[in-house]
Amino acid sequence: MKIAVDAMGGDNAPEEIVKGVALARTALPETEFTLFGKRDEIMKYMADFKNVKIVHTDEEILMEDEPVKAVRSKKNSSMVLAAKAVKDGEADAVFSAGNTGALLAAGLFVIGRIKGIGRPGMTTTLPSLEGDNDTFTMLDVGANAESKAKNLHDFAILGNFYSCNVMNVTNPRIALLNNGTEYDKGDKLHKETYQLLKDDQSLNFVGNIESRELLNGKADVVVTDGFTGNAVLKNTEGTALSMLKLVKHAIMDNGVTSKLGGLLLKKSFGEIADKMDYSKHGGAVLLGVKAPVVKAHGSSNAVQVKNALIQLHTMVDSNITKNLSDYFASHKAEQAASKVDNQE
Structure with a gap:
């Protein structure tokens, strides 16, 4: 090779x-x-x-x-x-x-x-903090700033294959990233995409998903356009890093007792950091x-x-x-x- x-x-x-x-x-x-x-x-x-x-x-x-x-x-x-x-x-x-x-x-x-x-999608693997699977797949995360409903449908097909054949997920749950979970949420693009995914009987489409639920194990594949996906990916990474910094400062700035508690929890903090490190799964795949x-x-x-x-x-x-x-x-x-x- x-x-x-x-x-x-x-x-x-x-x-x-x-x-x-x-x-x-x-x-x-x-x-x-x-x-x-x-x-x-x-x-x-x-x-x-x-x-x-x-x-x-x-x-x-x-x-x-x-x-x-x-x-x-x-x-x-x-x-x-x-x-x-x-x-x-x-x-x-x-x-x-x-x-x-x-x-x-x-x-x-x-x-x-x-x-x-029509358009390849950039695909990444992110941590899932709840549910049966410890990761989920999201695409597009940066290949296409603008997409049509057909493109997002293709991303769902690509993501379904990747989740099944690379992540070994059986019958992956596919969700559309949107600003609400109701079927009629979003702009024209998201409404059209929702209907395409719903009508595709070969996909296990579970509806819309909000960004706050991404890490909670609600879906195995999350479909979005590249602009939104890239923004969400960077926000997720930035939030995880910021939270770890806040915890570190809270420990180091509050006296001996906090420092001792932090020392006792050092292993746990390391496990959290490892869980949130999506780069350990590799890079983003251009599917x-x-x-x-x-x-x-x-x-x-x-x-x-x-x-x-x-x-x-x-x-x-x-x-x-x-x-x-x-x-x-x-x-x-x-x-x-x-x-x-x-x-x-």
Whole structure:
């Protein structure tokens, strides 16, 4: 198996990316990694290059670059070359912690999307604090700022497949993120999407869900547009970090008794922090393109990069792209047949 790595993408590149590859290589000794980026910079952070190949390029896509323009004009950038390696059959999957929009554009224009899928969705795994499952899947979390009802319906189909085949959830409960739980809540987009999901008998649609209920185990797959999903994801992450800081300050600023209590609860606080750390499940998956593509958080450290690379390995090993393509085509065919039967 071969994984193409954009070594220059992200706030901490290339250091944390390269160190993450080294950790992943230890966990995945049969996997080959091709790192695209500045050779001299990459070589600073890796002691040996067993199962590691470097493809040198001085060009990179920056976080502030306009995504589509950057992909088209910077054809020798580390991200575009990594995507091209997959297109040319030189690698099986792509990893990047760089510009999200550019990675989406590279996935669409370089790798290509699965037939029938209008827009790929960025998919992430978040912690569930209650219920039978300890995680849930949410998409889109940043690939598409604007979406149509058809796109959100496609995201539900993609999320259903991912939840079943990657997260091992049986008959996943699918919910639509909205500003209320009533069926008639939301704008025109959400009302149209609600009806599409309700009418799709192959999906276990459980209705609308409010953002305050996301972590409470009410759904296994949450569908939303990329703008809202990205905002909710960052808010969830920020709230978790802020709450832990508040607890720390409450302990440290209130005398010896509080400090002793904090010491006794140190293990419990660590368990809470671990539970809320969604990065341990890997990066965000770009579902709907012809090869596994994973986007890690821009500020990812080496351990988070390693987790994302292991996630990619699992996806390639399970042949997820072909299975997803077959599933999506079969689902659409069944829907078309059902529509014809209803008309008759």
